[in-house]
Amino acid sequence: MTEKTPITLTVNGRNYTIAVEPRRTLADAIREDCGLTGTHIGCEHGVCGACTVLVDGEPVRSCLMFAAQADGKQIRTVEGLAKDGELHVMQQAFMDHHGLQCGFCTPGFLMLAVGVLEREPDISDEDLLDVLSSNLCRCTGYQNIVKAVRAAAKEMRGQ
Amino acid sequence: MKPAPFVRHVPKTLDEAVRILGEVAPQDGRVLAGGQSLVPIMAFRLAKPAHLVDINEVAGLDRIDNDGKMLAIGACVRHAAFHKPAVDNPLGRLLSVVARHIAHYPIRMRGTFCGSLAHADPSSEWCLTAATLDAVMVAKSARGERLIDAKDFFQGIMSTALAEDELLAQVRLPLLAPGAKFGFNEFSRRAGDFAMSAALVTWRMQDGKMREVRVGVGGAEPFPRRIAAAEAALEGQPPGDTAFRAAAEIAASAVDAMEDHQTSADYRRDLVRAVVQRALEMSAL
Numbered sequence A: 001m002t003e004k005t006p007i008t009l010t011v012n013g014r015n016y017t018i019a020v021e022p023r024r025t026l027a028d029a030i031r032e033d034c035g036l037t038g039t040h041i042g043c044e045h046g047v048c049g050a051c052t053v054l055v056d057g058e059p060v061r062s063c064l065m066f067a068a069q070a071d072g073k074q075i076r077t078v079e080g081l082a083k084d085g086e087l088h089v090m091q092q093a094f095m096d097h098h099g100l101q102c103g104f105c106t107p108g109f110l111m112l113a114v115g116v117l118e119r120e121p122d123i124s125d126e127d128l129l130d131v132l133s134s135n136l137c138r139c140t141g142y143q144n145i146v147k148a149v150r151a152a153a154k155e156m157r158g159q
Numbered sequence B: 001m002k003p004a005p006f007v008r009h010v011p012k013t014l015d016e017a018v019r020i021l022g023e024v025a026p027q028d029g030r031v032l033a034g035g036q037s038l039v040p041i042m043a044f045r046l047a048k049p050a051h052l053v054d055i056n057e058v059a060g061l062d063r064i065d066n067d068g069k070m071l072a073i074g075a076c077v078r079h080a081a082f083h084k085p086a087v088d089n090p091l092g093r094l095l096s097v098v099a100r101h102i103a104h105y106p107i108r109m110r111g112t113f114c115g116s117l118a119h120a121d122p123s124s125e126w127c128l129t130a131a132t133l134d135a136v137m138v139a140k141s142a143r144g145e146r147l148i149d150a151k152d153f154f155q156g157i158m159s160t161a162l163a164e165d166e167l168l169a170q171v172r173l174p175l176l177a178p179g180a181k182f183g184f185n186e187f188s189r190r191a192g193d194f195a196m197s198a199a200l201v202t203w204r205m206q207d208g209k210m211r212e213v214r215v216g217v218g219g220a221e222p223f224p225r226r227i228a229a230a231e232a233a234l235e236g237q238p239p240g241d242t243a244f245r246a247a248a249e250i251a252a253s254a255v256d257a258m259e260d261h262q263t264s265a266d267y268r269r270d271l272v273r274a275v276v277q278r279a280l281e282m283s284a285l
Helices: A025-035 A089-096 A104-117 A123-133 A143-156 B014-027 B037-041 B090-099 B104-112 B113-119 B125-133 B226-233 B241-254 B265-283
Strands: A003-013 A015-020 A054-055 A058-061 A074-076 B007-009 B030-034 B053-054 B065-066 B072-073 B137-141 B143-147 B155-158 B167-174 B183-188 B196-204 B210-216
Touching: A003 A025, A003 A104, A015 A025, A015 B037, A015 B226, A025 A054, A054 A104, A058 A104, A074 B030, A089 A143, A104 A123, A104 A143, A104 B104, A123 A143, B007 B014, B007 B265, B014 B030, B014 B053, B014 B167, B030 B265, B053 B104, B072 B113, B090 B125, B090 B167, B090 B183, B113 B167, B125 B167, B125 B210, B196 B265, B210 B226, B210 B241, B210 B265, B226 B241, B241 B265
Parallel strands: A003 A074, B007 B053, B030 B053
Antiparallel strands: A003 A015, A054 A058, A054 A074, B065 B072, B072 B167, B137 B143, B137 B167, B183 B196, B196 B210
């Protein structure tokens, strides 16, 4: 059926029961159907990384996954990073190291970096640089993003 | 930039998947695995499949099996499954080195090994790996199962021997000899971008000489292949700069290099020379 079918997305621990067409991307469902517009959509073909979210702990391009494929899965978006009014270590590091200017790419970078560091806390600086090449930023020139993520990585490791 | 409407089928078993594929294939039905190439193509509306057979919920397709001779990779094994060596054999390290060159980390979380082969982009690292190591493809349909050798599988740019109702259920890669050497190198203009040329080499040392030499080149021609003349030039030679330079030169003249609006055939041939030599140098480290 190309008609809408009901699915349940669990985003940041909250259930959203929505009806989507099979062609609805996860990115569009998060923004339009769940109303969580922190996840940004840039290129819509998997190049820019602005729409990166965590699905069952894995950083993925939400524009390259259909919402129906995420039915019943645990999704985390930028809205779920801060807890009790306090920024996540990664968000604070981006502020402290001037890792953003316009902010459009920031949610994608945050979810990418948090997702990778939760999966691989001891990732080398070199591999982390390779990971950060996944996403595009047109403001910062990347240097401050790299600094921010390396600083947050140290803190997340408890150093 | 939104995909056209389609019907999504979600089989739970391989038999169900190929039965549905057999039914919908004549109506432009396609298999959806990782979706990291198919979904962008759909977003551009270059493909508007009426049906997608989503195999992500088929049990058992995410398995990697090792029978001591071959590594059998299921249709839903993601690129990221090879980040760490998947098998205690030089092949495990080879796949791990190659995997890091595939697109970017989040793409590797979703994209699949078999999907890359079925898609058959000329610059695909896994297609080069399959061609160089003489992989065996297991094609399954409601009509039955057949094995296809890598040399017969790739037929052109994004074109393979798979029939429209066949699903690439598994790819089998032969394990390498203990102590086998390998080298890989690719050139692309941006990190994570499509390779404009790539080379994979394997050999083993016997009495100071290279034996069972394989030299594969991808990204330069419509599909990757072994370069027999370059292999012959290396076979029985001691590893070293003289042999490597000669083989790289032979590989460069053996390819019928593709041209595009940014790249001449001569430039691509130069890249082949460079990537083959660098892969050989890496293999000798």
